[in-house]
Amino acid sequence: MEGKETNKTERVTLRLTPGELAQINKKCKSSTCRKLSEYMRLVLLSKPVSVVTRDRSADDLMLEVTKLRVELSRLGNNSNQATKRLHTLSQISEFRSHLEQQNSHNEEILWVLEQVKSIINKLADQWLQ
Template identity: 60%
Template sequence: MESKENRKTKRVTIRLSKAEHEQIFKKCKSSTCRKFSEYVRLVLLGKAVTTITRDGSMDEMMGEIIKVRTELSRIGVNTNQVAKRLHSLTQINEFREHLQHQDEHNEAVRSALEEAFTVINKLSDRWLR
């Protein structure tokens, strides 16, 4: 609770155009201030306002990571389907055919993992700069 000295009892009213209000509100949203009044008070008193900045350069990299993660998820689902199918086989010819498909699937997994490592290495290099 605030002491009597720091209690906010005085009110200041100003008029702004819609554009001015939106501009100030946008700056407030990019700051660490929880309330609009807190932001305006700091600005009017000439005190430092801490702002939050977002690194947009990572957007493209995050898009690549999402794609790789989705592909790995699909490959995992396919692996589960193949495993279930292999457990249900009764004839040798069917088994050989499915083993060949499993080898192809394993190659797809290797390829996706290599792509994932490439993306992760790019992220690491960018992060460490």
């Protein structure tokens, strides 16, 4: 019968002060338990509780990296839209030289953006492991 978990049919009622409940909820949230009942069962049965520790600076860095990733995507999209707009004006001869310059500039920007996004993605993957 090992490996098979039986249904939990028995209930236990416990009265707490609001402060005690807040303390228990805080400890539960810092653990890997998904539900309060799971956390309390582990504590009451003197089983080990896994606690998640988070590095505040890493969290702040990830927030900034996420914002930067969104902004880089936005810049790339804006650059592509400008290029498409210039292509619609390519029938006018005076815009052709400007269009060629813009295309060259956009290619450089997009290459740099892809390099930066690649580095950010690698850093994000490392931080999340």
